[in-house]
Amino acid sequence: MDLDLKKISRPVENELDEFKIHFREAIRSKVALVDLVSKYILRQKGKKIRPILVMLSAKLCGDVSKRTFTAATLVEMLHTATLIHDDVVDDAKTRRGLASINAVWKNKIAVLMGDFMLSRGLLLALENDECGFLKITSRAVKRMSEGELLQIQKNRKFDVNEETYFRIISDKTASLINACCELGAASTSKDKNEVKLMGEFGENLGIAFQLRDDLLDYIGKKKIMGKSAGSDLKEKKFTLPLIHSLNNATKKEAKDIVSLVKNGSYSKSRSIVMDFIKEHNGIEYTIDKTTEYCATAKNNLQSFKPSETKETMIKFVDFISERVN
Numbered sequence: 001m002d003l004d005l006k007k008i009s010r011p012v013e014n015e016l017d018e019f020k021i022h023f024r025e026a027i028r029s030k031v032a033l034v035d036l037v038s039k040y041i042l043r044q045k046g047k048k049i050r051p052i053l054v055m056l057s058a059k060l061c062g063d064v065s066k067r068t069f070t071a072a073t074l075v076e077m078l079h080t081a082t083l084i085h086d087d088v089v090d091d092a093k094t095r096r097g098l099a100s101i102n103a104v105w106k107n108k109i110a111v112l113m114g115d116f117m118l119s120r121g122l123l124l125a126l127e128n129d130e131c132g133f134l135k136i137t138s139r140a141v142k143r144m145s146e147g148e149l150l151q152i153q154k155n156r157k158f159d160v161n162e163e164t165y166f167r168i169i170s171d172k173t174a175s176l177i178n179a180c181c182e183l184g185a186a187s188t189s190k191d192k193n194e195v196k197l198m199g200e201f202g203e204n205l206g207i208a209f210q211l212r213d214d215l216l217d218y219i220g221k222k223k224i225m226g227k228s229a230g231s232d233l234k235e236k237k238f239t240l241p242l243i244h245s246l247n248n249a250t251k252k253e254a255k256d257i258v259s260l261v262k263n264g265s266y267s268k269s270r271s272i273v274m275d276f277i278k279e280h281n282g283i284e285y286t287i288d289k290t291t292e293y294c295a296t297a298k299n300n301l302q303s304f305k306p307s308e309t310k311e312t313m314i315k316f317v318d319f320i321s322e323r324v325n
Contacts, residue, residue, distance in 0.1 A: 005047055008319055011312050012055035015064050019051050022069045023076055026124055027117065037101060037113050041080060044096040050075050050180045053205075056316065057184025057198045059309045060301075064188065070128045071183035077121030078137055079176060082144060084114035133183055140179035147171025151237070158258050160238040162247065166207070169214075174206025181205075194304075201300035201313075208293040209320050214239035215286045218277060236261055240289065241282035242273065248280040294321045 009016060027038040054072040058064050086092070087100040088110050094100055102110035118141075125134040151168045154160045160168075181202030185195040218241050242261075246254045257276050260269045277283060294317050304310050 005049070005052075005319060008312055008315050009048075009052045011308055012052060012059060012064075015055045015059075015068070016048065016051060019055070019069055019072045019076075022073045023051075026073050026077065027120060029116070033109070034113070034116060037105060037109065040098075040101070040104070041084075041113075044098050046096055048076075050079050050176065053177065053180040053202065053316075054184040054187075056309055056313055057181040057202075058188045059184075060304055060307070060313060061185045061191070061194050061198065062188030067128070067130070067187040068184060070124060070130060071133055071187045074121045074125055074130075074133060074137055075176070075180050075183060077117045077124070078141065081114045081117035081121070082176075084110055084117065088114070132186060136179050136182050136186070140175045143171040143175035147173075147175070155237055158236075158238070158262055160243060162240070162243050165238070165240055165243055169207055169210040170203065173210040173213075174203045177206030177209060178202035197300050197303065201297050204293045204297035204300060205317060205320060208290050208297060208317070211240060211286055211290040211293065212320060215241060215283065215290065218274065218283060240286045241277050243282075244285045245277045245280035245282035248282075249276070290321055294318070 024042060027041070029035045029038060051072040054068065054075055055064060058068040058071070083095065084101050087095055088102045088107050091102075092100050093103045100110070101113055105113075121137070122134060125131070125137070147168050147170070150164070151160075151172065154164055154168070178199050179202070182195055182199035185198035189195060217239065238261075242257075246257060249257070253276070257273060260272060297317050298314055301310055301313055
């Protein structure tokens with residue numbers, strides 16, 4: 001299937017153009033340095049997956065309104081803040097094909113710009129009397145932080161099991177996708193069941209998104225997150241292909257692989273770990289799990305009446321499950 005994000009987002013093309021204007025206005029500042037960095041951020045053109053989801057969720061439940069643009073801008077500010085802070089934590093030198101904020105202006109300015117983006121987003125919600133939006137996004141920020149810290153804690157001890165892994169990706173990645181869909185629906189619908197269903201759709205889609213991303217790290221394609229293949233193994237992160245393979249291996253095999261990941265050099269361990277994962281069906285299992293979460297996400301859309309937007313959202317699920325970059 002030839003799935004392209006541009007084609008998928010066509011039903012909300014005009015709304016996305018308007019969103020970009022709202023976002024640009026919202027991050028303006030009278031402080032010259034803040035404004036300079038903000039303009040640089042606008043040059044780092046991402047795929048805009050999160051605003052697209054806000055718009056599509058809003059359109060599925062009603063008519064896109066000023067509230068929808070507030071929700072999309074709030075989410076994109078929050079997402080941008082987390083990316084800036086992540087680049088500082090990871091000492092990343094690039095972001096979306098350009099030098100990262102911390103590479104250009106150093107860590108102190110990068111951290112403060114992340115703080116500016118986060119606080120500006122929260123203020124935007126308050127200025128528009130959207131306390132409900134604030135509750136949804138604050139819950140997402142809490143979950144994202146907890147997921148990140150849980151991953152650090154578990155990776156240090158090399159004891160990530162499947163249950164913990166799913167908790168981590170649910171909190172780290174799916175929480176924000178969940179918030180996008182919930183916010184979009186809440187911006188156009190007063191039906192609590194519809195809003196809840198869209199949140200559940202986002203949660204399942206977000207888990208599928210991360211599963212696919214973790215899979216791409218092992219099948220040699222460049223990841224959608226902008227990192228090269230093999231980066232998880234290099235950073236000694238335990239993701240589902242490896243976790244499942246360790247569970248399927250003998251105790252001695254598993255112990256040897258964990259020791260290799262923990263102490264071995266990346267260049268030596270990569271091919272051995274890859275062979276181990278292939279032997280113990282880590283790739284196939286992760287594909288099956290991705291398919292499972294995608295099917296559940298589609299099921300969340302069942303009760304919505306047929307429309308072009310609904311068809312687009314189903315295609316979006318397929319795009320997530322089949323993307324190669």
